[in-house]
Amino acid sequence: MERIDRIEQALRDAFDPVELRVKDQSHLHAGHAGARDGLGHFDVFIVSDAFKDVGRVRRHQMVYAAMGDMMQTDIHALAIRARAVDE
Amino acid sequence: MDINERIKGQLDAHPVLIYIKGTPDFPQCGFSSQAVAALKACGTEFAYFNIFEDEEVRQSLKTYSNWPTFPQLYVNGELIGGADIVIDMYKSGELKPLLEEATAEA
Numbered sequence: 001m002e003r004i005d006r007i008e009q010a011l012r013d014a015f016d017p018v019e020l021r022v023k024d025q026s027h028l029h030a031g032h033a034g035a036r037d038g039l040g041h042f043d044v045f046i047v048s049d050a051f052k053d054v055g056r057v058r059r060h061q062m063v064y065a066a067m068g069d070m071m072q073t074d075i076h077a078l079a080i081r082a083r084a085v086d087e
Numbered sequence: 088m089d090i091n092e093r094i095k096g097q098l099d100a101h102p103v104l105i106y107i108k109g110t111p112d113f114p115q116c117g118f119s120s121q122a123v124a125a126l127k128a129c130g131t132e133f134a135y136f137n138i139f140e141d142e143e144v145r146q147s148l149k150t151y152s153n154w155p156t157f158p159q160l161y162v163n164g165e166l167i168g169g170a171d172i173v174i175d176m177y178k179s180g181e182l183k184p185l186l187e188e189a190t191a192e193a
Contacts, residue, residue: 029117056172061153070154077118078156079171 003040004054007067011046014066018085039076045083049051052084082084088146098164101134102189106148106159111135118170122158125177131186179180 001009004024011020026040044063052057061080064071067078088096089124098104103126109115111123138145138157149155152166160167162185167173176182 056175057166057168059170060168064155065153067155076156077116081171 003070004042006070007042007044010066010068010070011023011044011063014062015046015048015050019045023044029076031070032066041077041079042075043079045081047083047085047087048050049084049085051087054084088142091151094144094147094151095164097136098161101161102163103133103186104136104161105132105133106136106138106144106157106161108137108139108157110137115139116157118156119158122160122170122173125173125182126160126186128177129183129186131183131190133186133190162186 004022008020008022009065011017011022021044023043024040025043029041046063050062060080063078063080063082067075071078094102105122105126107116107119107123109113109119111127114120114123123135128160136144138148145157148157148159152159154166154169156169158170158173160169167176167185173182
């Protein structure tokens with residue numbers, strides 16, 4: 001499975017999102033120091049009930065936790081926009 | 088000294104501390120660069136730590152705050168966030184008063 005598909009799958013499993021968009025932005029960072037290790041840059045937009053009444057830092061921590069080992073093996077940077085359903 | 092105590096010591100010593108890749112004048116990652124630019128634009132003093140100079144701090148910070156990426160901004164020892172959150176807070180006008188309050192107390 002492609003990297004981006006594994007990221008999407010992990011987010012779907014963890015948060016049962018009503019909206020989810022994952023974009024691979026690795027091409028924007030080709031050549032800079034963080035890209036040389038072969039890890040990717042991704043942009044995540046996710047809307048889920050799981051983020052209701054949850055603060056900003058905690059939302060990011062939840063998304064990072066859902067990525068698990070991929071933060072070490074596949075992902076250099078993850079831009080995260082995590083919203084609750086009514087936001 | 089235990090690494091977590093070292094990190095805690097750094098956070099105790101600096102009310103505004105950002106862990107970045109590189110230095111404020113020569114950031115080595117676009118995200119660190121953007122976060123530093125937001126701090127500079129607020130005009131308050133801040134401390135930085137270049138995580139490339141200390142692999143132990145770099146690795147331990149990932150678990151210290153359950154935050155696996157850099158930059159990481161701390162105010163009064165509390166994780167404020169990474170580049171996304173710092174830039175959002177700058178744009179919404181939340182960042183400057185937070186930093187001003189923290190540095191005024193110091």
